[in-house]
Amino acid sequence: IERLRCLLKILGDPHKNFKFIHITGTAGKGTTANTLHEILTAAGSPRSRSSPRWRAGAAGSPRFGEAGGEAGKRVGSYFSPHPTTAIERIKVNRRLVAPAELVALVEKLKPFLKEAILKSPYGHPSYFETFLALAFLYFKQKKCEYVILEAGLGGRHDATNVIAQPLLCAITNINHDHLEVLGKSLKKIALDKAGIIKKGSVFLTTESRSSILKLFKKECQRLKVPFVLVAPEPNPNLALAKALAQKLGLSRQAIDLGVRRAKLPCRFEIMQKRPLVIIDGSHNPAKIKFLTERLKEVSFKKLVAIVGLAGDKDFKKSLPHLIPLCDQLIFTRFLMPYRKTADLEKMAAFSRTIRPNTKPLIFLDPYQALKAGLKLARPQDCLLICGSFFLAGELRTHWIKEEQILRKRSSF
Known part of the structure; x- marks a missing residue:
């Protein structure tokens, strides 16, 4: 993270001033992130804003309109890995980054990347870190207000955890994967992923095992973060995306429209x-x-x-x-x-x-x-x-x- 933070500082900290939703988990984080992206995008459409519940907001939740998500506001998301081509990692509203725009951003980044390599005590930024920096530059260029980040691997030490304070953070579930990095026990994996929980945010999860939930609750208590357990049935990814949308105070109409639109390649x-x-x-x-x-x-x-x-x-x-x-x-x-x-x-x-x-x-x-x-x-x-x-x-x-x-x- 420090290696990426060094590059971002040289770039003028393009990752600051977004309203972040940070999502990790062993399975389903990409689907959850994309579904929420489509719901947020739908909330800014005329068809959704005509709903009488627009600006109503769930009790105790930030209203989307009040948070600045009304018409004309943009939603950006960063996904990984990409299935076929690199532009699939970066999306604003309903379109992927244009190839020409990505090339222009790479050219813009090159001298700053060279400076980071020469000055940073942490070494050369990785491919993932460099691409995430490109995404932040693009989201800033497009004047995005909300940014959804899908963690690459784990949470605590993942490059996406460079952000200071997300509005919402979520963990889909905990299972065995990337054992050589995260550890061989579910407890170690859960502790690493719990690193995305930050003071000032709200935490949601569809994990159901009591031993792991105990660990999450302890971290939330330590940071004074509200803990929200989401019932995972019938589809845990869909349930979590809807719960995140409800926490943002989005209307039922926006949620339904976003869910209908949501699809990702290579997911069944x-x-x-x-x-x-x-x-x-x-x-x-x-x-x-x-x-x-x-x-x-x-x-x-x-x-x-x-x-x-x-x-x-x-x-x-x-x-x-x-x-x-x-x-x-x-x-x-x-x-x-x-x-x-x-x-x-x-x-x-x-x-x-x-x-x-x-x-x-x-x-x-x-x-x-x-x-x-x-x-x-x-x-x-x-x-x-x-x-x-x-x-x-x-x-x-x-x-x-x-x-x-x-x-x-x-x-x-």
């Missing part, structure tokens, strides 16, 4: 029918378990799955949720050069310990894996692509090209 995304193709970036045990629950919502005869997990993920805890449902497994790599894919032979061998009669296929080229999957899946079947956002984002280009995303400034 249906790309085609006959065969049904679903792309999902699930990459840890909790997310893959949730994915298998969602599969019950759709109808198909057989399930063909293309799976590629990162090398730092524990596939022995993730795959048991998925393998029993699959009629055919295809293991493949993603092509991201900076991340290693889990050993394909080991994953295939492990799958046979769960389903001895299965004959998994292995492809080094993910596009060959996709070609095989589409050939194996009959019109009444389902082809599922999962295990990594990198794999999901790469293969999504079979249906939606990167050039289209860049041209339309939309993932859809």
Whole structure:
């Protein structure tokens, strides 16, 4: 954080004076952030403002109009990782940052980045930190009032935690992921993510385990921060986004409109029918378990799955949720050069310990894996692509090209 803080200071602290909502958690933080983004954007639309509840506000909550969220105000969000192309990380209202605008910001940043490298005692800013600085510059340029930050990894030491005092902070849930950084126990992971709780904010969570809630409550008591427990049913991400919106005093009409508009790429995304193709970036045990629950919502005869997990993920805890449902497994790599894919032979061998009669296929080229999957899946079947956002984002280009995303400034 100090490394990023040094760069931001040289840039004139572009991250100050926003009204922040900070969201972390093991699973669902991107979906929650995007849903809230769409609700906030909807609250500034004429259709939403015509509601008699506009400016009514929930009791004890800041009214959106009073907080400056009336027509003409802008909402910015920062997401990570991006599924297909870098502009998907930065969004203002309903459009991604324009490629030309991003290039101009990079050029503007270069001399300041060089100065930070030469002067900072903390070393060269990382890719994530540099991109977050670009996002802050863009949000300032676009005169955003509200900014929603999705944490990259953990909370306490995550670059997004450079902000001083969010209006609201939220943790979706706590499960095992990024163990090499956050720690191997749920308590250690929870303590790290609880680092986003700051004095002067309001804290919300859909976590349900008493031992973790006790830890969150203790941190809230220490900082004198209001603690709000949100019932996670039926959809925890949607429930948390709605609760955050209610805390901002947004109208029911704005919430309903925002929820209808909200969608993210590679989150149980249906790309085609006959065969049904679903792309999902699930990459840890909790997310893959949730994915298998969602599969019950759709109808198909057989399930063909293309799976590629990162090398730092524990596939022995993730795959048991998925393998029993699959009629055919295809293991493949993603092509991201900076991340290693889990050993394909080991994953295939492990799958046979769960389903001895299965004959998994292995492809080094993910596009060959996709070609095989589409050939194996009959019109009444389902082809599922999962295990990594990198794999999901790469293969999504079979249906939606990167050039289209860049041209339309939309993932859809």
